[in-house]
Amino acid sequence: MDEFLRDINTLIFKEWILIQDQKDYQIHLDEQQDNVIVIHTDYSYSQITFNPLNIIELCVTNTTNQEVEFYLHFQMKTMKHAIELFHEMIESILQLVEKPKVRILLSCSGGLTTSYFASKLNEASELLYLNYEVRAVGYNQVFDIGHDYDVIILAPQISYMHAKAQEIFKNQIVIKIPPHIFAKYDVAQTLNLIEEALNNKQQKVEPESKPLSLQTTIHNDTKILVLSIFRNSLRVHIAYRIYDEKNHILLDNEIIKPKITIQDIYDIIDTAILHHPDIKIIGVSTPGIINDGYVVSANVEGLEDMDFMNVLSSRYSQIRFILSNDVNTAAVGYYASQKEYHSLSFLFQPTNHLAGAGMIIKGQLIRGRAHLAGEVQYLPMSLSDDRLALARTPEGALELVTMTILSIISIISPQVIVLCCVLIPDVEELKKELGRYLPKHYIPDIIKVDILQEYTLLGQLILCIQGQD
Numbered sequence: 001m002d003e004f005l006r007d008i009n010t011l012i013f014k015e016w017i018l019i020q021d022q023k024d025y026q027i028h029l030d031e032q033q034d035n036v037i038v039i040h041t042d043y044s045y046s047q048i049t050f051n052p053l054n055i056i057e058l059c060v061t062n063t064t065n066q067e068v069e070f071y072l073h074f075q076m077k078t079m080k081h082a083i084e085l086f087h088e089m090i091e092s093i094l095q096l097v098e099k100p101k102v103r104i105l106l107s108c109s110g111g112l113t114t115s116y117f118a119s120k121l122n123e124a125s126e127l128l129y130l131n132y133e134v135r136a137v138g139y140n141q142v143f144d145i146g147h148d149y150d151v152i153i154l155a156p157q158i159s160y161m162h163a164k165a166q167e168i169f170k171n172q173i174v175i176k177i178p179p180h181i182f183a184k185y186d187v188a189q190t191l192n193l194i195e196e197a198l199n200n201k202q203q204k205v206e207p208e209s210k211p212l213s214l215q216t217t218i219h220n221d222t223k224i225l226v227l228s229i230f231r232n233s234l235r236v237h238i239a240y241r242i243y244d245e246k247n248h249i250l251l252d253n254e255i256i257k258p259k260i261t262i263q264d265i266y267d268i269i270d271t272a273i274l275h276h277p278d279i280k281i282i283g284v285s286t287p288g289i290i291n292d293g294y295v296v297s298a299n300v301e302g303l304e305d306m307d308f309m310n311v312l313s314s315r316y317s318q319i320r321f322i323l324s325n326d327v328n329t330a331a332v333g334y335y336a337s338q339k340e341y342h343s344l345s346f347l348f349q350p351t352n353h354l355a356g357a358g359m360i361i362k363g364q365l366i367r368g369r370a371h372l373a374g375e376v377q378y379l380p381m382s383l384s385d386d387r388l389a390l391a392r393t394p395e396g397a398l399e400l401v402t403m404t405i406l407s408i409i410s411i412i413s414p415q416v417i418v419l420c421c422v423l424i425p426d427v428e429e430l431k432k433e434l435g436r437y438l439p440k441h442y443i444p445d446i447i448k449v450d451i452l453q454e455y456t457l458l459g460q461l462i463l464c465i466q467g468q469d
Contacts, residue, residue: 010054010076017048017086024097025090044069044096046089053274056082058089064100069235072255074267075274081263088257101133104194107142108155117185124187132194143168143423144352144392148234151175151194156182164394167425173197211241211249212337212458218465220245222280225272226460227265228453229286230326231300236260239453240268242276243461250276260300262311269316283322283460284308285329287356291370293323322464327374330452331358332365333459334418341445343414347376348452349401349421352392357404359412365463366412379407397423402433409444416445420452 017037021027030036030047039046043064049057053075060070070092076082106121108114118136125132137145139158142165146152151173154162159176166174175197181189220243227240239254251272255264265284273279286303289296293309312321331346346358354377359366366373381403383390390396401424405417424430427446434443449455 006054006076009079009082010050010056013056013076013079013082013086014050016083025093039093041093041097043099044093046093048086048089055271055274058085060089060092060096062096062100068256069096070256070258072257072264072267073271075270077270092258099131101131102151102194102198103149104132104134104151104153105142105146105149106134106136106153106155107139107158108136109157110138114155117182117187117190120185120187121190124191128191130191132191140389140392143394146172147232151197153177153190153194161394164425168394168422173201211252212333212454214247214336214458214462215339216336218247218336218462220247220465223250223276223278224281224283224461224464225269225276225279226283226457226464227268227285228326228329228456228460229260229284229300229303230453230456231287234258236300237453238264238268239457240272241457241461242272242279247461260303262303262306265312266315269312273316279319281320281322281464282312282316283324283464284312285324285326285456285460287326289371289375290323290325291372293321295323320467322460322467324460324463325356325358325371325374326452326456327356328358328365328367329459329463330420330455331360331418331459332462333455333457334449335360335363336458336462337455341415343412344416344418345408345412345414346418346455347401347404347408347420349391349397349404349419349423351397351422352388354387354391355400355404357408359408359414361412361414376404376407379404381407391423394423397421398430398433401430402437405430405434405446406437409438409442413442414444416447418447418449420449422450424448 018027026040028038030038035050037048044060045063046060051057055073055075057073059068062069070089074085106114106118114136118134121134146169149172152165152169154176156177156179162174162176175193177190222245224243225240227238229238235256235258237254237256238260241249242251244250269282286295287300293307295303295306295308309321309323327346327348334346335344342363343361347355349355357374357376359374383403384399387400390400401421427448431443431446
């Protein structure tokens, strides 16, 4: 687009937004900054910031918990594209017009005995004008969906899981109902338990994570943009960084949306190139099997079964793209962040999804034919249930991870297993289970990590420098 037309479109877009005021939200220019439009609801604060070079930022913050619900930025291209992104932002804002309900998950062994109780709690909440929404589920669903709830209540039949549930649901309130309350379906006492727990809840401050640093010197002669695509239960994130020729971070950011499209990736790349036109290599880390640039089974809406390399290379013909599986890049990143181990396996077992493993032997990432190395979903293991069913509960995850690690040990016997699995908070329990099958001295070190992102970003940088595909 001609720069003059881009300027005009940006001005028109800004004025168009200001006349979109509706009963559900209020729009106005910020009193201190005339390049910022503010959108208010009772439970959200949103900003649209007009930056130099016609780069526009959209951000929605939930004011009840201060979480960013939606964030992206883009350079003005067409009015149609800008308006589409504005409407996506408004969809997030409209979810916060009314006070977000306190979402409560009530669970027993099968879910049947709590369904009646949940309906009574909902009726009482409505009569008492309490902002509660209660859902009853069986135990096998709790760990699959529990992160989407504020309060998790365990019936007496599964109260033995209380301590482990607290370890897994670090940001939720976990309550066990005393038997005498549950037996009588005592709605009043249960509501008192919930209210007391909510009043006593302390806001947890997440420690600020620092970017990992390389433990070895790796020669680099160009600027590199790396993207890491990952999802949690509610949203998709694309974290990205620009590294300079000395591997220093020039830019560190992410976008957050309910779902992504290829256009979101274009917007990140276009903005990065606008500020750093000398970027020569772009690395993308994503879930899924990546073979010859084609992404299969990514489990991210908008990226399923895509000829990713061809799509990107056709649009940015002067840039070299390196596409990598997220667990492979995590393995490379972990390896580069330490000096103790020369062989490792990085095992990622998500909740209710198939696992993947990244393998490094003597400093070399093992990809295998068609890049299937580490696709542990294909291991012929004797299990008590379907893999996805096992991946829903701590007991099932323990069985699944134990059998997977035993297979890895029998094939490559790495010095260390790096495990990322929310449902296994205690590696000592895992080691004990492994000890049922292996002599203790054959069990490698096991290190637990909570998230992949830092390792994937660093690993993708290294793969870009090495020029591997």
